[in-house]
Amino acid sequence: MEKTEAIRVRFAPSPTGFIHVGNARTALFNWLLARQKGGVFVLRVEDTDLERSKEEFERNLLEDLRWLGLDWDEGPDTGGKFGPYRQSERLELYHQYAKELLEKGQAYYCFCPEEQLEKERKKALAEGRSPVYSGRCRNISLQEAKHRLEAGEKAAIRLKVPDRGLVRFNDLVRGEVEFDLKLIGDPIIVRSNGMPAYNFSVVIDDALMQITHVIRGEDHISNTPRQLLLYQAFGWQPPVFAHLSMVMGQDNTRLSKRHGATSVDQFRREGVLPQALCNYLSFLGWSPPEGKEVLTPGELVQLFDLSRVNRSAAIFDYEKLYWLNRQHIKLLPPEKKLELSLPYLQEAGLVGKELPAAEKEWLTTAVELLLEGSNKFSELPQKFSLIFDFKPESLEEEAAAIISSDSARKVLKALVEKTAGLIEFNYDLFARITGEIKKETGIKGKELYHPLRVMLTARASGLELDKFIPLIEAGAKLNFPRPVKSSLQRIREFARLINFEPER
């Protein structure tokens, strides 16, 4: 009979800043496994480093995870039957278990001053030896230690590790990994300030929270033997481990700020969709069996497979992330596109806080058109300047070149003349007029349309005119903080500037 126990995984970040994409990927892989297997995803905050942990950071962390869509079943805010989920609130537990080891003789008090240890470590390193604790305090009896403690001495607690032998484990992504105990030494499990050391608290927590699979970064691989030793000391069944490779910057060094945006929060502010970021992150070290690349979170949950996770480090590629983001933006319904665009447009002062129905409708169309080819929502205000900014007095070089030819001047002159008496304008009219110009001047194609575009937009490139003209005509009738100029206004303004007064 095979009884498959529910999978329990956890993400255990320390609240020391914004959540990094590398950590986000770790969280994602844990979450994917839990969701796929109907397991439990636990969020645990590792805030035992008093100097670096801040409450505010914890808030950011939860927000980022929520935004990514990685919801947890148990955690500091939601609770659960294995709580508390904040290490700073579990201190009692750690002391209790440390005491157990002390009494069983598997751990001991160490009175060595930090400076001395530091000196020994440096010396060992300089001599090319592995810096391993000497074991000086190993034989101080518990009784003696207690006396010294009472006398006011400070001591850390160390785990007694056998000095020969091998620790091995079967890593789900790497296979058999083994370490020589000689190189490990007795690790500190409780610091002299009473706070548990990382390697100790994770083990206690993972064990007590009944974590079945520990999926984490490769940087933890060399902590694993120490942790295994602790499971052994307690006689506990260790979880299964899976170590994910690192995420690097373009120069193959660890991803950092100088590589650009690296925190989830930064991508959120740029207007990268959470589903796109998840999609991209999932492809760092994993790939689905079929070649499909644009996947929704639901599809990821369905397809994810730890055994398809590869072992080598991956370089974070912004281009590909943005490409995926474009694909996910395309998938969005128009209302959603508008909703997500609004904050950027408001911040740029292009639209007000209040949005009347007519403006909203117009914006929906405009956003739909201008989002085409945008990498992220933050690029939108820039794209909108095509509509809101008309600056014939400061043409870019390319645009200026386009209208400098004789044929271009002919075309522009014709347009100015043919629109001179008009008070209304629309695309049909434009099409008819350009048809006439074509017939009368014999100028066609690029030679014809390119100058027209420059006159209407003061740019060399942008939306297709059959989309652009209706858009500005409708926009000109609305009340935006920065008004949209109509086609006729544009033509006349441009004409005045280049001294093309229509003849009377």
Place this chain on the structure above:
RNA sequence: GCCCCUGUCGUCUAGCCCGGCCUAGGACAUCGCCCUUUCAAGGCGGCAACACGGGUUCGAAUCCCGUCGGGGGCGCCA
């Protein structure tokens, strides 16, 4: 220095475990063409990789050894 992990196109990767189907597949980027009213989008096509050296084998990207490169760790940080 020592220990551990890792090495397929510029990048993410498939293939590797279970050698032949691999003249190594896909995607991003790039280049070219098509479409088009420029640009973009889209379509089509091109360039481009098994780190190196030894084995094993009829046959190796795939198995073994070594070299070199990259990363991580060696904390009273997590």
